[in-house]
Amino acid sequence: MTTIGDVARLAGVSRSTASNVLSGKKSTSSEIQERVRRAVEELGYTPNAGARALATAQTQVIGLLAQFFEDEFAPAMLQYILGVSNTARELGYDILLVSEPDGARALKRITDSRMVDGVVLLNVADRDDRLEVLRAAEQPGALVGLPADPRHLDVFDLDFAEAGRLMLEHLARLGHRELLLVSQPEHVVERGGAYVWRLADAAAEEAELRDVRLHAIFGSSHQPDVGRDLHAALDAHPGVTGLLVNNEAAAAALPTVLRERGLSSPQDMSVIGRYSDEFARTFSLPFSSIESAPDRLGQMAVRQLVRRIESAAGRTEPHVVRFISPELVDRGSTAAPPTGAR
């Protein structure tokens, strides 16, 4: 193991001088800079992260708390993780990935032991028991997902209410009068997945305003169950001419379901989903959709977190709750309802 002492000895300077050259925090003569750099090069020196963390009280590590639930569609989570991870690295931070089921305890562990300079919480629930721990921690945190009480926290989320309105408005304007909303499983809502009802409530409200009938179901998060759910709902409501799909698994199953019913989109059925473009490409989903932008959300969360970590001012700035405005990616799956529909 080569230490800064070795570097200093080889360069013929003191440890403190070597440290100053490497950090650049104090001015040094160019000759000494050169000697130190050469020594670093020759010895292949890399500072010891633990020692540095101890001395500076900074680890250059961000904790990432992901939660994986049985009743959620796992592949969607991966995109958030990658968004956070890539942005962090650009800013000079590594990621400590925590996937423990008991998120609150894990969060306490990594903050109390000062393994991390800050944390990003994914998949934040309406009443999330991690928030209490986070508020008590010394380190700042950023959330992806809006909880019931966002005070003293930085929050980033898609504007699900606006998304619900937008989806409904789009179809209503095309002339649809009876629509079906497919949400995530009811378990997700019970667990505190507030985004589900935020979108649903806003869509229902907008439907009322525009005098549109809106049926709503919770779809399963797995196939083939979700396929059955879709069939059942379409059987029950034959007048439906358009779908709002806030459920990744349902979106993935939909091409098959439509084919099985002999329907094609958009001629017989207009469809708008809510998922990421990456997701659409992976599964080649041909439906227009509200972009859920996991990479952008992850990026925003990390950027804000790093600001708070690095600037003294950032520490005390007022906290922000920032929504991404929903954007409709048009893939041509919506049209006027078929003539002859009620």
Add this chain to the structure above:
Amino acid sequence: MTTIGDVARLAGVSRSTASNVLSGKKSTSSEIQERVRRAVEELGYTPNAGARALATAQTQVIGLLAQFFEDEFAPAMLQYILGVSNTARELGYDILLVSEPDGARALKRITDSRMVDGVVLLNVADRDDRLEVLRAAEQPGALVGLPADPRHLDVFDLDFAEAGRLMLEHLARLGHRELLLVSQPEHVVERGGAYVWRLADAAAEEAELRDVRLHAIFGSSHQPDVGRDLHAALDAHPGVTGLLVNNEAAAAALPTVLRERGLSSPQDMSVIGRYSDEFARTFSLPFSSIESAPDRLGQMAVRQLVRRIESAAGRTEPHVVRFISPELVDRGSTAAPPTGAR
């Protein structure tokens, strides 16, 4: 910040005694143990990870090097990550997730700076530039994926050659005489994804032995391209009565393709895939498949890694290359070829 000094003071003992009580490495009177524990409780003390790492030269962190490529099916990777992460936590380790494109540099960074006690490399290529760095590192490493030269490394992988033989044998025994193998994209092979040709070569060899015609194609990793690839291959070889699918995207697209061709499985077409059960459930794939067991592989890799980290003996034990024997999960998608097939 509360330190072990605070605990010691409150308990009325020296710092070293407090440390000994907490580590249990030296015997202490039960009265003092009680006093120290009470002080810890009262102050909510948690040891500082950086300081401990500095003193013990152990971080209780494992580096996880994942690589995400455009031409690979990302959701499959997530399962390996979770397998590693969950096992690590059970054994008392946290995970530093590194997703940098330049894996070799990242590996050098985290090992040289001693952020990690060991590393797990995912998605190891035939000639992987990370291996050189790993061999030079002080910390042990475990690979998921077999490289060309596995010397001085612990390697865990599915036995892809055996998988290829097994798939072919199974269909040959049922009476099939003309089969199609759908592999990963050619880019994956060029990049060093050796498992692709290991399976393909073994299947071809077995086909020769059993006097079966085996056609082989590289399928795209995305839809709808891979659907087109499948249609084209089936058009070109109308005598094919069975499919070997070593390509997750192709497996996911296959139900649609079969339906489009008016084929049903297993009556008209027998199918065997190679993917995990979790993957099959997520996409409700009805095909029998060779279980790729990402969770088990991740678990084995971490277990072995931790043995090397923790036991002095483990450090010097001979290195292992361990293959998981392929197991066929029967989902009823294979049968004798239709009568009338050549």
Add this chain to the structure above:
DNA sequence: GTGCGGCAGCGAACCGGTTCGCAGATTACG
């Protein structure tokens, strides 16, 4: 009663960085 072994607790040193105050050398300026 004396000698010896073992145990419990303490103090000091150490891990490898950073930082702060100080001193010696150099420059600037009056």
Add this chain to the structure above:
DNA sequence: CGTAATCTGCGAACCGGTTCGCTGCCGCAC
């Protein structure tokens, strides 16, 4: 030419743990 200001490098202290060797005390055995 003398003094003040500036610059550069050094030494020591510190971050918060762990560990090693020493000492004092106790109990046991002869």
